[in-house]
Amino acid sequence: MNNFETSSSSSSDEEFIYTRRPKVYRKRTDCFEKYDELDFYQRFRLKKQTVLYLLDEIKEQIQLPTNKGGCITPLQQLLLTLRFYASGNMQIIVSDFMGVSRSSASRIIKKVSIAIASLARQHIRMYENKRELEEAVEKFYEIASFPKTIGAIDCTLVKIDSPGGNDAEIFRCRKSYFALNVQTVSDAKLKIRDIVVRWPGSVHDQTIFNNSSLKQKFENGVFGQYMLIGDSGYSLKPYLMTKLQQTRTPAENLYNESIIRTRNVVERQYGLWKRRFPVLRFGMRLKLETTMAVIVATAVLHNIAIDMNDNFTEEDEIEEDDEDVLPPMENNPNIAENIRNLIINEHFARL
Template identity: 50%
Template sequence: MDVFEQIDDAAIEEERQALNYINPDQRKDRVVKGRPDNFNTWDDREFWRRFRLKKQTVELLLSLIQDKIEHNTERNQCVPPMHQLLLALRFYATGTFYVTIGDFGGLHNSTICKIVKRVTKAIATLRPNFVNLPENREEIIAIQERFHNIARFPRVIAAIDCTHIKIMSPGGDTAENYRNRKGFFSLNVQAMCTANLQFVDIVARWPGSSHDSLIFNNSAAKYRCDRGDFGNGIVLGDSGYFLNNYLLTPLSNPRTQVEQLYNESHIRSRNVIERCFGVWKRRFPVLSIGLRCKIPLAQDVIVAAAILHNLACSQSEGEPPSDPEVLIPQQPEFPPVYADNEGINSTSSTRDGIINYFESLITQ
């Protein structure tokens, strides 16, 4: 080895030391971070603000999914079920990166990824218990009475609409199917709700370019409506849906006082789904900020958030306190895209009967 080679080796060694070079064959020392007790650390209000659910609701939720997320042994510093649940709720409440959630909970970001998947899937399995259309006559009548108390619109069992949940580009040949008419990638999520702002149906599998009426036409809810499972119950939708005898849309050109009264009552009654979306997205800001995960997990998160929203409503929780650190982007609103001319101008014997009902109210 000549003197020049010795000088080169010495320079390389100095550079390695300066850059704190680590031998790739040398294993990194294992570090077990401290895990905070977030359930007991925060008072009730601060807990509610950070995790979007109250403590008693979280305890109830844990009792329902604990057997699905609990580890079989205590080996290898396993994460307790309560800690897993709170970290998943924190993800729903912020929509931030896994590494940030990991710093909050004292875990590596790869562990956070696994926890979010495990907890989300466990919550999604509760869907039959918390998100379902009315099953019997008593439930149908109770829902119809609550809708009637809003604007005297009769026989309504649900209001229906779609909302876009922002996602990352999924890549591949079909990525552009997820770009909606507002210009960003999304899932077009269909939901139906009652007058007390609880979801009774949710569909979260369609790309953002899908039309609202297409989603409904391929849904289980339409199949049940066609089968007559809800008796004389009707659903209220905007002008983007096809008019028929169980899904009523507003009149495009109301001419008489009766038709104007019908439209006013229809709009006020259907407005519950818009309010429901607003409360839902403010409760879980990840739905407004956007989901930076693969589509199957994004779909599970959307369904899980709907279940948690219904659970919070059943526990009489109000809307959580706002978090000033979470900035929810305001997305521009566009008028609905009409299904086609038939969806607007066609007639329906049910809608004619409802208009006659409003005429009787005027003449009384």
């Protein structure tokens, strides 16, 4: 008998009989007690006060029906999920850190992410009244004197595993990896005012905007004469200003300089968002539905952190790496060009 042959005797079979491993309840660290504010922040990317506020918001949704055995408390579930967002590591590493099984970690990350994402209507919203609109315009004007602006729009790629199936290749982005193309609108404080998380990485930024409810609101005049600003990948619209491809006058140069500096807030927002939650930079090996929930959940946390002054230090804030600017899919100037010319001639020519 060679080394690759196996015996068919009953004694040999008995050696390989599967026995269920006994359930082990691991000792779980009290992270609030173990870590001071700085160490806690470095591991979970939020301050203790912010975590407690968030816990109150979602506790009922993630509370387990029993406290028997090794029940994982809502706080432990939340910290495990935050650790996953903050480390960008595989689930098994996060599960070991928090003292739970890998399967439990997977279920917890999905459940807590959905619970946090459910707060999006409360924490991610466009302006609801004239006072909020005027405050937004004032904050943007302070950056580089660009008028009537209430948001900077752009898209960013979030790396994912191949979702599989016949349509998997539509998720392959122009940088050759699988991704979701996520659209956001940033305000002057770097808060996310609108987010769209459902499009594959190969889809053009303009297509995402064209199919968004946000565009319909602007088309229907919900925001009056106020505007968004975007890069050259977007078509010029009466409510969406883009820079000039060529400039001939000092006023046109000022216009371009102003729109570039003002639009920079959305790049800084992406940099801050991804730096706080590295899972957005390193990619996610999760089911597509869970990945989308994680992206929205981290956007909610990003806004909550800003509202609670849970901010990064200056050296932590970085801009997102420059991405290739896609050519616009359509460009119907007419009224939009007239509005842009009016802004240049009536505003920037007088600065």
